[in-house]
């Protein structure tokens with residue numbers, strides 16, 4: 001069964017630019033649900049998958065820039081997850097073009113699983129790092145003042 005991903009507080013990481021990108025990624029993703037009864041070779045399905053791939057690249061590079069700006073220590077591992085997603089969506093595009101028997105459900109299951117898992121684990125990890133750092137620098141300032 002296909003159910004749209006609902007944007008909710010539990011998916012919020014608390015960093016505006018990441019949340020905005022994730023919201024838009026989910027919006028694009030939800031377009032697939034409209035085509036649940038279509039043949040996967042139908043043009044609208046391939047257009048959505050292609051759009052998904054293109055948009056994801058834009059959002060991922062935005063997020064990667066953010067990670068570099070805050071000196072995120074798990075940058076490469078995180079970037080690798082993005083890469084896997086891009087490769088998988090590119091492979092799905094090729095499947096669709098080759099009229100392989102991938103169904104909208106297969107595409108849907110893969111993408112929804114990835115998106116939710118990635119936001120809840122990898123993206124939230126960035127927010128935890130930023131939060132921890134903020135506390136640490138406040139603590140630094142406080143100790144400097146004390147001396």
Ligand SMILES: [Fe+2]
Nearest residue numbers: 063118122123
């Ligand atoms: Fe990410």
